[in-house]
Amino acid sequence: MRQRRDIQGLRALAVGLVVIFHLFPSVLTGGYIGVDVFFVISGYLITGHLDRELDRHGRIRLGEFWARRIRRLLPAALLVMAVSAVGALLLIPRTLLPQNLTEITAAAGYVLNWVLAASSVDYLSSDAPASVAQHYWSLSVEEQFYIVWPLLLTAAVLVGVRLLGRSRRTALTAVIGLVFAASLAASIVQTALSPAPAYFVTTTRAWEFAAGALVALLPALGARLGASVRLIASWVALVAVLACGVFFTASTPFPGAIALIPVVATALLLWLGDDDHALAPQRLSHPAAVQFVGDASYSLYLWHWPIIVLAAAAIGRPLDPLLALAAGALTVALAWATMRWVEQPIRRAPGLLARRLPTYAGAAAAMAAVIALALSPLGVLRAEDQAAAATIAELERDASGCFGAYALLNDCDDPYALTDTVNPTLTQSGGFGLRSGDGEECDWATIADRSEMSCDLGVPAAEATERLAFIGDSHADQYALPLALAAREHDWSVLVRTRGSCTPLAPVGVAAEDATASQAEACDRWTIDVLDEVVSDTEVDTVIVAGRYELQPDSTENAHEVMERLQDAGKSVIFIADLPGTAHEWGATDTMESAPSCVEREWRDDACAWEPAPHTDWAQTAAYEAGATIIDPSTLLCQEGRCHIVVGGTIVFADSHHISRAFARTLTGWFGDQISGALARS
Structure with missing residues (x-):
């Protein structure tokens, strides 16, 4: 199939959205949708290619297909990974090196999206900065698509055509339509329940490839429409993509149902095809500069993010606008060089490099080299950390x-x-808080991207001198370890109920300012259940409340009511004042x-x-007014x-x-004394 200028223009648009979003995030808050544009284009092109191969040969030559994908994608990707690994070793702070090297390793194996999905559900790591290889998550999704898609289409032909007697197009359309529907449904549900991992996993993205694939199987739409209708439809679709880039933000529930806007708009532009009409938006794709950006879009995507991360690490701060422009210029230069001397020569290489076995062997060797480049120093770092941890463990005791x-x-x-x-x-x-290896009976669950912990610390309730309840958010979790150790020393039994970013002192229906709708709903359910449980537990004599309150609106009145409710149920209340974080203005x-x-x-x-x-801590004010005992770590x-x-x-x-x-463990004695004093006074 001849190269379509409009598709190169869409590639230029997609990479432009992503690069501008990363260089100037406040200017184009929804530029991340450029990745979705790429996914639709990939589904369209790959499915069209495989359909034509089925038409010519009656089957998909899997070995040849994968070899072509390897020659097209891996050389440039592995080159940038190797440079990123060296750059990380030279410029990234020691604290961030393990994360960077681990993610480079996952990127080299094209499983980074699943690694990021697994880590994103843990709110303990929510503050971790992006690694030099984080943008490879989308390439991992693409590679997984390239592996599975030809197998799926092959199975569709075998079952639909040879067993059921359907036409090839009917069989392919039915299977792809099923993938589209199932994946879209999964995307909507998972985005509502757990938006952070839903962003990365392949199952929530497959429908975007399928959207492009369905268009590839349809007759071209542009020739069937009048010039005016085609013109209007093209402008509406392009404006829809641009509007998503401008108006979507980090808080947009993505890639749920709202992702249909950029995906359907991109699919429509592909379906309409190129257009030479003087007023057609496709004409914007025709200039040589736009075609160059489209041609170099892959290398531009590969280079732009490590340049941003490494440059920021080198100067010790985020890039200002002038440096961001310089990073953009360097990205273009490196992308041109990579396209000129890596991508094109290897794609078009004759002889040995064009054969399957050398392609697979070379890819395996190059991937192994990059993984070794990242894992070797990572092993050294981990050995150093293990030795240091052993020394610190002795000091903690x-x-x-x-x-x-x-x-x-x-x-x-x-x-x-x-x-x-x-x-x-x-x-x-x-990290912080209790871990599964600490010897406590705890259950952890992740609901709406926030961790909920349920524990019974200390001694069994029947043997305890005191039965306590400990409730709060992650700022309560940070004290769970010294509380567990103190409980053993003092023969306490402690019922622990915590949920990240969720304080039981805030009113139901009033969420933290950074909470999504699903997180707010889950917090409400948790708050109601925990307060009901603690109030109705006749064995609990004292309730310890801890949390972070700066992200909550002033809820003094509700906090006062919660504490009075606990006191009316015969419970004493101990309030742990929030400890300020590192130097910053509150909020x-x-x-x-x-x-x-x-x-x-x-x-x-x-x-x-x-x-x-x-600052004014409304929760501490409420605790004082309610007559609760206040423990202030500050x-x-x-x-x-x-x-x-x-x-x-x-x-x-x-x-x-x-x-x-480490520091929390050394608070055990102080923490135990503070609670013992409060119990003696109650």
Whole structure:
């Protein structure tokens, strides 16, 4: 099939949307839909090619098809991966190297989309920055499509034509239509339930390829329409794609039903075909510059993201507009060079390189080389971290020493000094809260992209001196480890119920400002169930409430009512005041920096200490008015009006606002004493 200029124009539009979105995210908030445009184009072109092969040969030559895809896609992709790996080793901070090298490895195996889907459901990693290879998620989806699609069409022909006696087009259309319907339904449901993983998985994207595939099997539409109708339809479709790029945002539930707009619009443009009418939008595709961008779209997509990430890492901050323009220019130069000297020569190479077995062998060897390039240093990093973790584990158990909070509790000299035990990478990778290996009876579930934890900590209720309940969001989770250890020491039994980004003190129907509709609904259900459970549990005498309140609207009145309800049920209430995260204005969460990253960047005594901005904590006000006992960790960590991140040779926060596991463990004695005192006073 001759190359269609309008398709090259659509490719140019798609890559332009994505690149501008990444370079200037506030300018084109929905530019990510360029990936969906690419998916529709791929479904259209590949299905058309396979259908013509079936027409000519009666079968799909799978070995030849996959070899052509390898020669077309892998050389440039693996080259950029290798350069990205070297760039990461030279420029990416040590705290972020494991994530980057792991994702490069997954990208080389074309399974990155599933890796990102698995990690995205964990709110503990929601603050993790994007890696140098993250954009390969869409290429992983494409490669999986190229593997499965010819097999599916082959099966459709075998069953539909040879067994059922249907025509080839009927069989193909039926199977592709079924894929379209099933995948679209899965996309709508999964996006509503768990939008973060739904964005990456192949099952929620297959319908976009199928949309293009269906168009490939239909007779061309453009020739059947009058010039005026064709013109209007073309402009409507193009404006729809552009409008999605402008008006969609990160909060748009994507790729659910709303993704039908850019997908159907792209499919319609493909169906209408090229048009030489003077007023046709397809004419915008014809200039040589647009055709070049379309030709180089693959290399442009490959290069633009690692350039952005590595440049930002080199200067230690996000790119300003001038540097973003420079990054764009470098992207174009590298894309041209890659297309000129890598993509085209290998695609068109005669002789040995054009044969299947050398193609497969070369691809396997190149993939193995890139994986080895990423895994070798990753293994060294992990060995270093394991040795450091063993040392820190010994220090965590010495309550008479000067590690972590012990440095403050034992009045050690220079508690904020940068010592050789400070390990930003280990702190960040260690995360916060309880883990399955901590020996506690906990259940974890992910509902609407937020983790819910249910535990019974300490001793059995029948043997306990006190039966407590501990409820809250992830800012309660961060204290679950010292609470578990303290509960064992004091013979307490603790019922734990937490849900990420969901405080039981906020009214039902009033969600955090960054919550999606599904997350708000799940939070409401959880809040109602947890409060009912705790109130009705006659064995619970004391309820400990902890959480993060800065992202919630002022809910003082409701918080007061919740605490009174608990007290009316005969429960004492202990309120844990929220601890400020790393230096930022309250509410400006988009500017919050990871504490380990800050320490790694500053690397000096008392690194990244700050004076917290004044604020009004409505939840603490309500606790005071309700007569609850208040435990305030800031009295320990923010002495004399200054909060500290490096304390006792370790880093307080695992990210920007959750206490690290190492530091939390050293809070066990302090935490137990605070709760014991509150119980004695109740």
